Amino acid sequence: RLSRIKTTKGPTRFSSTATTMGERADGPSMKARPCARPNFFATAAIISLGLVGLANAFATRDAASLSASSFRCRRHPRIHNLRIRRDSNACRLNKSHSSSQLNAADVVAPVLSDFAPAATSLFNNMKLPAAVVTAGMISLGFATGFPELPEDTPERRYCPSLRRRCESLRRLHIVMASISVTSELVVVMWAAVEVNQLTERSFLPAASVWDLIQRDCDLAWSAVNSHFVLGIIGLVSMLAIRAYVMLLAAEASSALMSAAMSGTAAALCLMISVVNRGVESGGGDGIGYGKTILDLFQHYVVLLFQSATDAESPGPLEFSAIVLETASIGFALQVILFGESDKVESDKQEEIDDLASFLPLDLEPSVMPPTLLEQEKVEVSQMEKMNNKTEPSTARKKSKPNSDTSVNVY
Numbered sequence: 001r002l003s004r005i006k007t008t009k010g011p012t013r014f015s016s017t018a019t020t021m022g023e024r025a026d027g028p029s030m031k032a033r034p035c036a037r038p039n040f041f042a043t044a045a046i047i048s049l050g051l052v053g054l055a056n057a058f059a060t061r062d063a064a065s066l067s068a069s070s071f072r073c074r075r076h077p078r079i080h081n082l083r084i085r086r087d088s089n090a091c092r093l094n095k096s097h098s099s100s101q102l103n104a105a106d107v108v109a110p111v112l113s114d115f116a117p118a119a120t121s122l123f124n125n126m127k128l129p130a131a132v133v134t135a136g137m138i139s140l141g142f143a144t145g146f147p148e149l150p151e152d153t154p155e156r157r158y159c160p161s162l163r164r165r166c167e168s169l170r171r172l173h174i175v176m177a178s179i180s181v182t183s184e185l186v187v188v189m190w191a192a193v194e195v196n197q198l199t200e201r202s203f204l205p206a207a208s209v210w211d212l213i214q215r216d217c218d219l220a221w222s223a224v225n226s227h228f229v230l231g232i233i234g235l236v237s238m239l240a241i242r243a244y245v246m247l248l249a250a251e252a253s254s255a256l257m258s259a260a261m262s263g264t265a266a267a268l269c270l271m272i273s274v275v276n277r278g279v280e281s282g283g284g285d286g287i288g289y290g291k292t293i294l295d296l297f298q299h300y301v302v303l304l305f306q307s308a309t310d311a312e313s314p315g316p317l318e319f320s321a322i323v324l325e326t327a328s329i330g331f332a333l334q335v336i337l338f339g340e341s342d343k344v345e346s347d348k349q350e351e352i353d354d355l356a357s358f359l360p361l362d363l364e365p366s367v368m369p370p371t372l373l374e375q376e377k378v379e380v381s382q383m384e385k386m387n388n389k390t391e392p393s394t395a396r397k398k399s400k401p402n403s404d405t406s407v408n409v410y
Contacts, residue, residue: 072103112205120198122209125226130231134184137235140242141177146170147246156251166245168340175332180234183227190227194216210282219307222289222300229275229293240264261323311339353374 137369149158149166194217206212213221240261247257275293289299301322308318 043211045144069394093280095351112207112349114203114210115206116198116203118214120195122213123191123195123198123224126228127188127314127359129196130184130187130191130228133231134181134188137181137238139186140235141173141181141238143255146173147249149249151246162248166248169241169245173238176234176237176241179328180231183234184231185381186227187224187231190220191224196225210287219300219303222303225298226297229296236271252310324387 031305148170149163150156152158198217203212203216206215243260243264244257247260272293276291277333278297279293280291289296305322306320308315308322
């Protein structure tokens with residue numbers, strides 16, 4: 001049978017009860033069974049767990065470390081920008097989160113320390129080799145004479161073009177020696193001054209040595225590296241020039257000279273490759289001066305120009321150094337492209353001076369002809385005329401004693 005609705009006091013309740021056959025619906029023997037109700041305890045447990053998870057998602061974990069990190073980020077703009085670097089001690093990401101979803105709790109504040117002593121040792125590492133190389137280049141470029149070709153002999157004669165080439169190499173050797181020595185002296189001077197600054201002054205803590213150098217010693221570090229590399233390249237070039245002329249003087253074969261030159265070029269290429277690798281690695285975190293040695297030079301020139309034209313603290317001597325170095329490079333390119341035109345004029349003047357040495361010394365300057373070469377031609381023609389006139393008279397004088405002796409004999 002269908003259960004009937006039973007109305008009671010209070011809220012209306014619906015009960016679905018079933019009565020057995022043979023019993024009256026309104027009799028005293030009717031028993032009402034409770035209906036199937038949902039499990040409120042399980043629902044309450046699920047809701048409570050969800051609320052707990054939501055609260056944990058928005059709760060602040062390790063508030064002390066986060067406050068300290070935000071304080072450090074405000075003091076240091078680099079940390080505030082949150083430059084996350086691979087394999088860096090500055091900040092590390094939680095592996096459970098992706099890099100696209102970065103929370104403040106996933107960033108660990110860098111450990112700031114005083115890296116001034118480490119930077120001092122780096123500058124000392126550059127200063128000591130530069131001083132040793134400078135001493136060697138001074139003795140090689142100026143104290144020791146440049147090798148020369150021996151004088152011509154009947155067995156061995158050198159062509160004039162080869163001698164002129166050796167003279168050009170000798171002049172180039174002098175220029176390269178002066179540039180290389182001064183470049184290494186710049187390394188020694190700048191490194192010594194920077195070491196004193198790192199020792200005397202107090203610097204703010206940094207995350208690494210590279211961060212300290214980039215923040216406070218960027219110009220000095222790039223200058224020391226650039227000038228050291230330039231000096232080493234100049235030293236290798238000096239060795240190659242001297243070896244070439246010495247092998248020519250020793251009458252070495254072309255195969256031996258090719259072996260010497262190719263070996264020197266291989267060493268130079270390897271040195272430049274090592275520098276390129278160092279420039280590319282930078283501070284070890286993907287941040288550096290560039291990819292090659294040219295990027296290092298460009299970075300140094302840009303920083304030097306900015307320091308020279310700084311409005312607060314201008315450097316007139318630095319600007320003068322830039323202008324003079326540019327002029328030096330321009331003159332060197334002029335010699336390489338167009339040759340030594342002044343040398344040809346000086347050679348002509350030397351020939352004229354040699355001819356002028358045969359002129360009489362009592363000739364007054366007011367009576368001298370426009371050019372010494374014309375004067376020499378006039379003198380030569382006059383001497384030829386005088387020789388032509390004196391030849392018959394000398395012949396007569398020689399014949400007179402013979403006639404006298406013949407008369408005396410008879």
